[in-house]
Amino acid sequence: MQTAFKSVKGLKNRLAPESRVEFEVSFWTIRDSIKGEGDFLNAVGGKTPLQIIEMGKEVYQKRKAEGFKGYDQYSSWEDMISKFGKERNDQESHKGNAKGKETAKDKANDVLYKL
Template identity: 60%
Template sequence: MKTLRTLLIILFCTTLIACNKGQQINGHNMRTALKSVKMLKERMAQEPRIEFEVSFWTIRDAKKSDEEFLDAVDGKTPTEIIALGQEIYQERKNSGYPGYEKYTSWEDMISKYSQERSEQNAKQGTQDESSRDTAKDKANDILYKLQ
């Protein structure tokens, strides 16, 4: 009975630890890092998702080696990734990094990326509707053979 109780406590603690890692990036290797980022993005609203994506890829661009990058993102939450992305942005902006001169601030860059994403989604939605209409028309298109 005592063994069963100990086993249940260990199982419960393991479950709590595993559930707690659900909001963090698993930086064991690139595959697990990308997989955990994908899962985190799916749980986020549109606005913070874009900021998270931009931050993640900014960090990736700054940390060229896989090992250095994985060390930087392992165990980080989306909020921590965004903060690290902002730091890198500011360092690059201050050093005159090409491409950042067109943005006045981090918020400006994120708002422009958000606007681009909204335009892409709107355009994609229009294309999806037109392709559905075309498929619908083809399904309803009946050719009669009059002989």
């Protein structure tokens, strides 16, 4: 799993900034839906970022149709991505408050997607 997380971080950093949040949300949406590590690694292994995003969208659509509680606040995948993107931008703008220094509070507020 550590190798997968390192790979995701590397892939994310190579994506265009506007695709990073969607990729991260997709990855963690898939991870949340597939509990077994082996099954999860088999599902995402060898996939491109675009394929992972497509998988994330499919999981979202399926769970939303099933009434998944975490998704009731979003009208669509795009709405969810937009809200997470805004949260990320807000966090990044707050990190610069301490003359460019990241504080312990900033580190504690890193974006974690709980779906």
